[in-house]
Amino acid sequence: MLHYLWLLLPVAALSGWLAARARYRGRRATERKEPRSPFLSSRYIRGLNYLLNEQQDKAIEVFIEMVEVDSETVETHIVLGNLFRRRGEVDRAIRIHQNLIARPNLSLDQRRQALLELGKDYMRAGLLDRAESVFHELVEDGIRQEEPYRLLREIYEQEKEWQRAIEVCRQQQKIGDRDLSLLMAHYHCELGEQELAQGALASAMEHARTARGLCAACVRGLLLLAEVVRARGDSGRSMKLLRTAAVEHPDMLPVLLPPIIEGFQRENDPAALEDWLRSLLEARPRPSVMLALINLLEQQGRRQEARALVEEGLEQGRMSAEVMRRYAGLLAEEYSRDDTSPIPVLSTALARLEETRPAVQCRQCGFQATKLSWQCPGCHGWDTMRPLDEWQNLKESESHEP
Numbered sequence: 001m002l003h004y005l006w007l008l009l010p011v012a013a014l015s016g017w018l019a020a021r022a023r024y025r026g027r028r029a030t031e032r033k034e035p036r037s038p039f040l041s042s043r044y045i046r047g048l049n050y051l052l053n054e055q056q057d058k059a060i061e062v063f064i065e066m067v068e069v070d071s072e073t074v075e076t077h078i079v080l081g082n083l084f085r086r087r088g089e090v091d092r093a094i095r096i097h098q099n100l101i102a103r104p105n106l107s108l109d110q111r112r113q114a115l116l117e118l119g120k121d122y123m124r125a126g127l128l129d130r131a132e133s134v135f136h137e138l139v140e141d142g143i144r145q146e147e148p149y150r151l152l153r154e155i156y157e158q159e160k161e162w163q164r165a166i167e168v169c170r171q172q173q174k175i176g177d178r179d180l181s182l183l184m185a186h187y188h189c190e191l192g193e194q195e196l197a198q199g200a201l202a203s204a205m206e207h208a209r210t211a212r213g214l215c216a217a218c219v220r221g222l223l224l225l226a227e228v229v230r231a232r233g234d235s236g237r238s239m240k241l242l243r244t245a246a247v248e249h250p251d252m253l254p255v256l257l258p259p260i261i262e263g264f265q266r267e268n269d270p271a272a273l274e275d276w277l278r279s280l281l282e283a284r285p286r287p288s289v290m291l292a293l294i295n296l297l298e299q300q301g302r303r304q305e306a307r308a309l310v311e312e313g314l315e316q317g318r319m320s321a322e323v324m325r326r327y328a329g330l331l332a333e334e335y336s337r338d339d340t341s342p343i344p345v346l347s348t349a350l351a352r353l354e355e356t357r358p359a360v361q362c363r364q365c366g367f368q369a370t371k372l373s374w375q376c377p378g379c380h381g382w383d384t385m386r387p388l389d390e391w392q393n394l395k396e397s398e399s400h401e402p
């Protein structure tokens with residue numbers, strides 16, 4: 001299937017070119033009052049047939065012959081170069097596209113197209129600095145095509161050149177109406193986190209604020225702001241920001257809870273933490289909140305209450321592998337004197353079940369992981385991963401009539 005996918009691209013390009021070429025040749029033949037030569041067309045169709053039959057080598061042979069016969073054809077060179085690149089013969093692709101660019105009589109569009117393809121060749125060959133300078137030239141030129149902007153951003157993302165990536169977003173916004181604020185907010189967060197790690201708090205604060213201004217709904221900016229505020233010594237305001245984030249972004253609770261719990265612990269106020277967790281569990285009944293409450297109760301030796309909490313949840317149909325493992329742990333303690341207790345076996349089984357469940361998943365491509373990344377390793381989308389923090393709801397038992 002994949003084979004077909006890549007085949008479709010050159011085929012589409014070729015058939016488009018073929019149609020344009022036929023029109024052009026037809027027009028030229030009429031102008032010169034010459035009969036249209038069937039030679040190239042039949043050769044072309046032969047090449048296309050080879051491509052469709054997955055005979056790439058023969059297709060390439062045909063196109064090479066065509067290039068030799070009609071060396072002026074820019075489009076054939078571009079298609080042939082692309083074919084080589086897709087087949088992994090990047091050196092040949094680079095040579096073909098470089099030769100094209102060296103021609104003095106190219107139109108502006110042809111030169112830009114050849115440059116774009118050359119940049120893609122360099123990227124494929126791993127020559128990122130060369131690809132960067134090619135895409136940079138196109139972007140500086142104000143090319144009205146999104147691809148070079150996107151590819152240049154990809155390079156800067158790989159190189160963690162966030163400031164440059166922001167600059168590319170700004171330039172891209174001049175040529176189209178695509179909203180890139182979420183992307184720019186994440187780039188500012190990357191910069192802010194770097195500054196925070198180096199203790200440059202004023203600059204970190206500026207990036208956090210810019211990120212918040214660009215994307216108010218972006219939880220990462222809020223998290224960064226809370227961290228910077230805390231680093232500046234204002235724990236109270238930091239906690240306030242985090243608690244607001246917990247209410248506004250319940251899907252991020254597994255990420256937000258640890259720093260909030262730490263905050264309460266710093267203030268040495270377990271009673272306030274318990275109140276807050278209980279009211280959060282009521283408003284946002286999620287496994288992560290119940291687990292945090294179980295932890296707190298266990299730390300205080302209130303195992304019976306922790307057990308009751310789980311049992312109450314079970315009555316409401318709320319179950320998750322992790323909560324059940326903790327429940328088995330609470331029971332194991334109680335029956336520890338009983339050598340025949342099956343609970344340790346159950347605990348082990350539940351722990352294994354829990355391990356098979358990923359902790360986070362990308363909402364865009366479905367990529368699963370154990371740890372949250374702001375950029376999905378699968379589809380490279382930003383802010384698309386979310387913790388899996390839902391109950392595996394129990395189905396209500398149906399009563400069957402005899």
Ligand SMILES: [Zn+2]
Pocket residue numbers: 362363364365366367376377378379380381384
């Ligand atoms: Zn993804």
